[in-house]
Amino acid sequence: MRIATYNVNGVNGRLPVLLRWLEETTPDVVCLQELKAPQEKFPEKAIQDAGYHAIWHGQKSWNGVAILARNAQPEEVRRTLPGDDEDEHSRYIEATINGIRVGCLYLPNGNPAPGPKFDYKLRWFERLIAHAAGLMKADIPVVLTGDYNVMPTEKDVYKPERWGDDALFRPEVRSAFKTLVDQGWTDGIRKLYPEETIYTFWDYFRNAYDRNAGLRIDHFLLSPQLDSRLVAAGVDRNVRGWEKSSDHAPVWIELAD
């Protein structure tokens, strides 16, 4: 079972790229972030024609998350992150597919930091940590994946000395990520590739992709039940080089049946 995450940066603007990638790689489950489309503008027909059933939580202009499953119907568990009824952002959706609980998340960017946006990011992170603790306690196979907007270590940044004050790399945010992982989650990519330089995002600015000036901010966290089932992982980094591509590349893991 191959599970992928992809911040598409506009599901309609990137539809040709998304469909080409689905056709070429046929992941079993896909978590999408940054749909940038209201609920009624999700390209359900095109996704269905590609062989996928989908649930999604849209929002006008920004955010928006979806879970796709090939030849299967994702059973929705929730479409908000608990802990703040006032939060209007569409940043979380969770479903069960083939007995695996899949949480698809789009953690706030948080820049500029410090400031209200950074405060919102830290609050959202606390809510995620609380929700993840419940999932861990439930003792079920869980994958928490998506755009975390955090580089966990200096290895995950092309030039760490320049990112120290950024909302994606500040100590508070790295510390929150560590608190989350320390509940017992496994960083799927790092488990299989502990030393490699691996990026999942390259800025549109300054030819970042050609210079490989990237960041690793899209992650897979696996509950202990899935540790022994993790057999492969990777980044489809070539997709970032396609015409009209997102600034993120798809990331995936493979679980043994």
Add this chain to the structure above:
DNA sequence: ATGCCTGGTAAAACCAGA
């Protein structure tokens, strides 16, 4: 320190992204 680029929305001296 800022803009560099890009999409969405609306018509901008726009916003947000990371």
